[in-house]
Amino acid sequence: MKRRDFIYLSGLGAAATMLPIPMMGNAIDPGRALETVDVALKKQLADVALNAARSKGATYTDVRIGRYLNQFVITREDKVQNIVNTESYGLGVRVIANGSWGFAATDKLDKDSIAKAAEQAVAIAKENSRLLTEPVRLASQKGYGEVSWKAPIEKNAFEVPIKEKVDLLLDVNGAAMKSGADYITSLLFLVNEQKYFASTDGSYIDQDVHRIWPAFFITKIDKVSGKFETRNSLSTPMGMGYEYLNFRPQDKIKGVTTLYKGRYDMFEDAKAAGAQAGEKLKAKSVEPGKYDLILDPSHLWLTIHESTGHPTELDRVLGYEANFAGTSFLTLDKWESKKFNYGSKLVNIVADKTQLGSLGAVGYDDEGVQCGQWDIIKDGILVNYQATRDQAHILGLNASQGCCYADNWSSVQFQRMPNISLQPGKEKKSIDDLIKGVEKGIYIIGDGSFSIDQQRYNFQFGGQLFYEIKNGKIVGMLRDVAYQANSQEFWNSCVGIADASDYRLGGAFGDGKGQPPQSNAVSHGSSTARFNGVNVINTARNL
Amino acid sequence: MAILSKEEAKKILDKVIGFSKADGVEANLNGNDGGNIRYARNSVSTAGEDSNVSLSVQTYFGKKSGTATINEFDDASLEKVVRRAEELAKLAPENPEFLEPLPQQTYGAESKTFIESTAKITPDYRAQAAADSIIPATKKDITAAGFLEDNRGFSALSNSKGLFAYNKSTGVDFTVTMRTNDGTGSGWVARNFNDISKLNTTEASQIAMEKALQSRNAKAIEPGKYTVILEPNAAADLLGLMIGGMNARQADEGRSYLSKKGGGTKLGEKIVDERVNIYTDPWNEEVPVGNWASGGMSRKKMDLIKNGTVENLIYDRYWASQKNAEPTAFPGNRIMEGGNASVEDMIKDTKKGVLVTRFWYIRAVDPQTLLYTGLTRDGTFYIENGKIKHPIKNFRFNESPIIMLNNLETLGKQMRVASGGGPGGGGSSLIPAMKIRDFTFSSLSDAV
Numbered sequence: 001m002k003r004r005d006f007i008y009l010s011g012l013g014a015a016a017t018m019l020p021i022p023m024m025g026n027a028i029d030p031g032r033a034l035e036t037v038d039v040a041l042k043k044q045l046a047d048v049a050l051n052a053a054r055s056k057g058a059t060y061t062d063v064r065i066g067r068y069l070n071q072f073v074i075t076r077e078d079k080v081q082n083i084v085n086t087e088s089y090g091l092g093v094r095v096i097a098n099g100s101w102g103f104a105a106t107d108k109l110d111k112d113s114i115a116k117a118a119e120q121a122v123a124i125a126k127e128n129s130r131l132l133t134e135p136v137r138l139a140s141q142k143g144y145g146e147v148s149w150k151a152p153i154e155k156n157a158f159e160v161p162i163k164e165k166v167d168l169l170l171d172v173n174g175a176a177m178k179s180g181a182d183y184i185t186s187l188l189f190l191v192n193e194q195k196y197f198a199s200t201d202g203s204y205i206d207q208d209v210h211r212i213w214p215a216f217f218i219t220k221i222d223k224v225s226g227k228f229e230t231r232n233s234l235s236t237p238m239g240m241g242y243e244y245l246n247f248r249p250q251d252k253i254k255g256v257t258t259l260y261k262g263r264y265d266m267f268e269d270a271k272a273a274g275a276q277a278g279e280k281l282k283a284k285s286v287e288p289g290k291y292d293l294i295l296d297p298s299h300l301w302l303t304i305h306e307s308t309g310h311p312t313e314l315d316r317v318l319g320y321e322a323n324f325a326g327t328s329f330l331t332l333d334k335w336e337s338k339k340f341n342y343g344s345k346l347v348n349i350v351a352d353k354t355q356l357g358s359l360g361a362v363g364y365d366d367e368g369v370q371c372g373q374w375d376i377i378k379d380g381i382l383v384n385y386q387a388t389r390d391q392a393h394i395l396g397l398n399a400s401q402g403c404c405y406a407d408n409w410s411s412v413q414f415q416r417m418p419n420i421s422l423q424p425g426k427e428k429k430s431i432d433d434l435i436k437g438v439e440k441g442i443y444i445i446g447d448g449s450f451s452i453d454q455q456r457y458n459f460q461f462g463g464q465l466f467y468e469i470k471n472g473k474i475v476g477m478l479r480d481v482a483y484q485a486n487s488q489e490f491w492n493s494c495v496g497i498a499d500a501s502d503y504r505l506g507g508a509f510g511d512g513k514g515q516p517p518q519s520n521a522v523s524h525g526s527s528t529a530r531f532n533g534v535n536v537i538n539t540a541r542n543l
Numbered sequence: 544m545a546i547l548s549k550e551e552a553k554k555i556l557d558k559v560i561g562f563s564k565a566d567g568v569e570a571n572l573n574g575n576d577g578g579n580i581r582y583a584r585n586s587v588s589t590a591g592e593d594s595n596v597s598l599s600v601q602t603y604f605g606k607k608s609g610t611a612t613i614n615e616f617d618d619a620s621l622e623k624v625v626r627r628a629e630e631l632a633k634l635a636p637e638n639p640e641f642l643e644p645l646p647q648q649t650y651g652a653e654s655k656t657f658i659e660s661t662a663k664i665t666p667d668y669r670a671q672a673a674a675d676s677i678i679p680a681t682k683k684d685i686t687a688a689g690f691l692e693d694n695r696g697f698s699a700l701s702n703s704k705g706l707f708a709y710n711k712s713t714g715v716d717f718t719v720t721m722r723t724n725d726g727t728g729s730g731w732v733a734r735n736f737n738d739i740s741k742l743n744t745t746e747a748s749q750i751a752m753e754k755a756l757q758s759r760n761a762k763a764i765e766p767g768k769y770t771v772i773l774e775p776n777a778a779a780d781l782l783g784l785m786i787g788g789m790n791a792r793q794a795d796e797g798r799s800y801l802s803k804k805g806g807g808t809k810l811g812e813k814i815v816d817e818r819v820n821i822y823t824d825p826w827n828e829e830v831p832v833g834n835w836a837s838g839g840m841s842r843k844k845m846d847l848i849k850n851g852t853v854e855n856l857i858y859d860r861y862w863a864s865q866k867n868a869e870p871t872a873f874p875g876n877r878i879m880e881g882g883n884a885s886v887e888d889m890i891k892d893t894k895k896g897v898l899v900t901r902f903w904y905i906r907a908v909d910p911q912t913l914l915y916t917g918l919t920r921d922g923t924f925y926i927e928n929g930k931i932k933h934p935i936k937n938f939r940f941n942e943s944p945i946i947m948l949n950n951l952e953t954l955g956k957q958m959r960v961a962s963g964g965g966p967g968g969g970g971s972s973l974i975p976a977m978k979i980r981d982f983t984f985s986s987l988s989d990a991v
Contacts, residue, residue, distance in 0.1 A: 028611070028627075080636045084610075103591060107614065124590055127666060131677060133586045166636060183796060221797040226804030228797060228911060320583045322688035323720040323731075326903075329989070331726075412589055451906045451939075453918045458939055458988035460916050462908060482908060482916070484939065484986050515581050515690040537985060541912040543800065543814075543945050 028087045033069045033158040036194060037089075039206050043146070046198035048111045049093045052118035054200065058095035058102075058125070060138060061118070062199040062367060065091045065109075066409035071158060071190040075169040077177065081185075083162060090409040093118045097125035099135025101390075103412040139392035139400050141369055143202020149363025150208040152356065153241030157190045157212050160242050168245070172270040176218050179274030186216035186270070189237075189509065191521070195366070203368040211359055211521055212244050213237035213509055214266050220277035229280040229479070231273040232464055234298050234446050235264045236506045237521065239359045253502070255431060256467055256474055257445060259296065261504050262357060276465060276477075283477035286466070288538045292441035293483060293531045294434050299463050300422070301506025301524035302447040307487035308342075308349050308420055309524065311456035312376050313513075314385040314394065314403075315415040325513050326454025329487070330382055332394075340382045343491030348423040349377035351386055353402055358419045358523035359507045366413040369402040376420060380492070388415045407518040414514060421505075421525035425497035431528045434496050441469035442481060442536065447506070449482060460484045462539070480540040490531060498527035545576040545594045545696070546662070549709040552699035555598070555616055560703050562625040565602035565632060569644045569702040569838070572598050576662075577694035580669035585677045585686055590669065602628040606641040609634065640861045644702035648841045654710075654831040661713035661739040662695035668739075669693075676719050676748040685752055689719035693739070700839050710833035713737050714971075716961055719748050720921060721755040722991075728934075729991050730754025731901055731921035733776055735961035735971055737831065754900060754922040761934040763987055764925060770896035771982040772889045772926070775958035777899045777919075779974040783962050784905065785913060785944040786821065786877050789847060791856035795866065800913040800945060801853065810853050815948035817851040823874035829959050830971045832875030840872035847874070851948075874970075877962065881975025882954035889953055889978045891929045896978070898924040898931065902940070913943045918988055937991075938984035953978040 046063040053061040068088040074081045090107035091114055102125025106117040169186045176184045191211040198204045214235050221228045234257075238244050244264055251263035257272055258265070295303065311328040315321055334340035343349075353360050353371030364370050367389050375383050389400040406413035435443060446464025453459075466478040485493075507523035547555070552572050559570040574596035581589045599612045602625065609631025613624040672691045680687035697711035717734045730751040736742050785800075794801035794808040801809045824844040825832045834842050838860070846854035855871065863870035890898065900922030908914040919937045926932065955976030962970045 079639055081638070081640075083635060100587075101589065103589065105593075107595075124666075127670065128587045128590055130670065131582070131587045131673060133584070162634075183798065219796075219798045223797065223806060224804075226797070226802060228802075230798075230910070318584065319686060319688060319722070320588060322583055322686070322722055323581075323690055323718055326990070327722075410593070412591070449906050449908045449916065451904045451916045451918070453937060453939075453988040453990035454903055454920055455988075455990035457990050458918065458937075458986060460908075460939060460941075460986075480909075482941075486989070516579060516692065535986075537941070539908045539914055539941065541909065541914050541943055541946065543912050543943070 042196040048114045049118040052115035056122040060096040065196040067194040069192040073188045076185045092409045095121045098129035100125045100129035105410040139389045146204045148206040151210045154243040155241045157242040176270040176274040180278045181218040181274035183219040189213040231277040283479040286478045294443040296445040297504040304524040306452045329455045343380040351418045353418045359521035360419040365402040365404045367404040369400045371402040416520040419523045424500040424527040436472040438469045443467040493531045496530035502527040545574040556701035567703040572699045575696035579692040582673045583688035600628040606637040646704040650834045656712035658738040664693045672744040675744040706839045708835045721751040728755040728759035758934040763936045766984045768981040775974045779960045781944040791858040792862040813852045816951040820880040821848040822846045830876040836872035842872045877972040881957040884955045896926040937988040939986045
């Protein structure tokens with residue numbers, strides 16, 4: 001059992017009053033994050049585990065040597081709250097013995113400790129096989145030999161001096177306060193996964209993954225009424241280096257508020273947010289009823305994640321998550337029928353582990369499968385799921401789809417979500433074109449409250465900014481908005497998707513699944529899209 | 544190695560304090576041994592054990608502090624971690640909210656947080672727990688999925704002001720979901736104890752199976768406002784979110800449900816039904832927790848809500864110093880006083896209502912009113928004229944625990960429940976079942 005420590009950030013915007021950030025590993029000097037481990041040494045260590053497991057009777061073994069680096073820089077208003085650098089380094093070994101999986105891990109990287117971990121994994125596999133109903137069937141996988149993959153970043157964020165990051169965040173806070181915010185917490189969260197994988201199939205894979213998440217949380221208070229409103233940043237976590245913060249004019253989409261495509265102007269967004277939090281306090285409370293929704297990619301990513309990403313996870317469909325995350329309404333019979341109408345004909349949703357700048361991008365997954373892309377929903381029909389090597393046979397596949405991931409060397413890898421994205425509309429169409437056609441609607445920007453049932457039918461989502469649309473025009477801001485729908489009905493109400501020029505990524509660092517829980521970073525792309533006749537509720541209450 | 548005695552821990556921490564050349568130092572030594580087993584589809588899917596001890600050292604120069612951690616405990620390693628923390632402190636910007644560590648505190652009696660039998664759980668015990676679910680399930684056309692996690696651990700703290708504190712604890716957390724093989728019924732049971740002798744995995748599995756069988760072929764009823772009987776796990780989820788938000792700083796800053804119009808907080812104001820009494824007590828025999836909290840602050844028995852009135856808010860040391868208030872150790876447990884009624888008694892006394900086993904996917908909608916949304920799951924039943932009439936489809940709710948506790952009808956018997964995060968993670972609560980009128984269900988879900 002790997003217990004996670006959490007840094008709890010108190011005093012964030014009230015919408016995120018307690019933001020848990022997993023602190024996985026030991027606190028280190030920032031300079032140590034720039035050191036790397038020699039690949040030849042990692043191969044030697046991996047071979048120790050492979051040989052030890054084989055000698056104890058394992059029929060398959062894979063080894064992951066992981067160095068997981070995190071950096072957090074956290075500020076509020078005019079002060080630095082915390083700067084934390086962490087490192088977690090160790091080895092996990094997974095085996096099949098007597099037809100069952102076994103796993104063990106160690107942070108002691110001497111040969112004896114590694115061999116002992118491999119032997120323990122075999123012993124656990126044998127113990128687990130006592131209640132086995134069906135032996136593991138692993139899809140065949142060729143060995144790649146010694147290969148490597150590096151995230152194509154322009155600037156390693158760990159190389160940027162802490163002072164530069166602190167100055168940026170304090171400037172951002174200053175801009176927000178000047179434009180009307182009463183409180184702001186801002187942060188930079190950086191990740192570098194240095195992962196080495198080796199297996200008895202003959203693969204030795206060295207990978208270097210980088211992720212970045214700049215974010216802020218603003219609160220504005222109306223002292224007279226005692227009401228308060230929040231506005232969170234419109235940034236998204238990305239699989240990028242520090243270049244994500246070096247914005248260019250072509251990365252901005254101008255409209256009712258500035259939207260960001262691939263690069264992010266944190267200062268500009270904070271300035272807008274300070275003013276918008278004040279506007280939200282004065283906005284009209286929404287009249288509940290049916291509305292046509294225009295959903296921005298900064299919002300729609302979360303709806304895709306919850307209503308398409310999770311129900312197409314094959315482990316959920318099969319029942320492996322029944323005691324925790326739940327099962328899925330997208331049962332195998334619906335897939336087998338080849339005519340389950342998940343969405344309208346416009347809806348094409350693709351799984352992709354290779355997308356540049358995305359959180360899920362890697363060369364190979366955590367069981368040594370080279371990554372690619374495949375259709376999940378094709379012209380509105382459910383055509384596929386997300387599978388690992390031991391699940392591929394269930395879908396009649398000869399090879400895994402490369403969806404295996406562990407959040408740490410000490411966690412056992414299992415099926416996790418790849419990037420799952422809505423494809424842009426094929427006809428030339430802008431955000432304005434979509435808004436123009438709406439008689440009574442709401443344009444929603446940014447992600448907010450989110451909740452969905454354990455089989456992924458019924459959901460409710462909020463947002464950051466809500467604009468009322470009347471007769472094709474934005475007429476003002478709304479508040480107290482949330483929409484509820486059934487996943488299948490919602491996707492069948494999709495009547496318009498902007499073209500590829502509007503396509504943007506959203507995503508999250510901390511998608512949770514499994515017991516003990518593990519987190520997964522995943523992106524979801526889309527262009528702005530229109531959904532007709534969605535049920536909107538008013539969330540205002542009086543205490 | 545993982546469970547060090549008080550003397551062993553103090554010996555290491557004394558050396559750490561001795562190595563420091565900074566203005567001051569605080570060191571935390573924590574160890575944990577744990578194990579788990581996970582099963583699904585009537586078969587074990589994963590099982591494992593883990594052991595770790597970690598030393599975290601925070602040093603400071605003025606208002607600049609740095610933290611470093613290590614998991615090796617020879618003298619050279621201890622000195623190295625202190626030096627690294629000192630280097631980080633020198634590099635850090637000043638934190639105006641930094642406070643020097645506390646001097647030695649007076650703690651109440653030791654709490655019975657460590658149970659020897661729990662500390663001795665073996666892989667065999669865990670495998671049997673899985674079998675206690677799987678074997679009966681297979682006989683009844685049911686599929687079992689579950690998770691058992693146990694741990695034994697210790698925490699020790701020492702600082703350069705002379706403070707030393709130590710505690711050790713055990714815990715076990717068990718959840719099981721039983722689903723009928725036709726896919727129309729699902730039942731769930733959760734158990735959380737620090738004493739393994741109180742855990743009966745066969746009985747828990749049996750209850751989950753009964754709920755699964757009873758919940759087959761649920762009927763849809765119209766969403767709306769209903770009288771609900773919330774089992775303790777369902778009630779605890781919403782209450783935990785309310786209690787977790789009793790932070791004084793947020794309230795003072797005007798961004799909490801406890802902020803008052805025109806400024807100030809609702810401390811001393813009645814916010815819920817006068818029968819609501821919520822407190823924390825480290826020595827409660829059902830939910831014992833350590834007698835000290837982060838930084839060595841002494842935990843005491845403390846009222847949070849008394850007769851429906853906000854009795855205390857949680858002040859961290861910095862905010863207390865700004866507001867001239869007493870700092871409050873973060874509560875390690877949450878206890879809500881209950882009544883004598885069993886869930887069955889409450890059902891008998893209900894003309895028309897809904898019995899809720901648990902809630903799922905609860906998320907904040909409006910922090911101002913503490914409005915939350917979420918869904919019922921794994922056993923939702925319609926009650927008519929004092930009897931369970933039939934299972935019903937799950938509902939989405941939009942409700943505030945404040946409104947809910949103002950609509951209190953009856954308090955039932957208390958039960959120990961996990962506050963989240965597993966046996967050692969989020970602490971534990973003692974929460975009653977409760978009957979609430981006008982609970983807002985806003986839509987139906989087809990999920991089973």
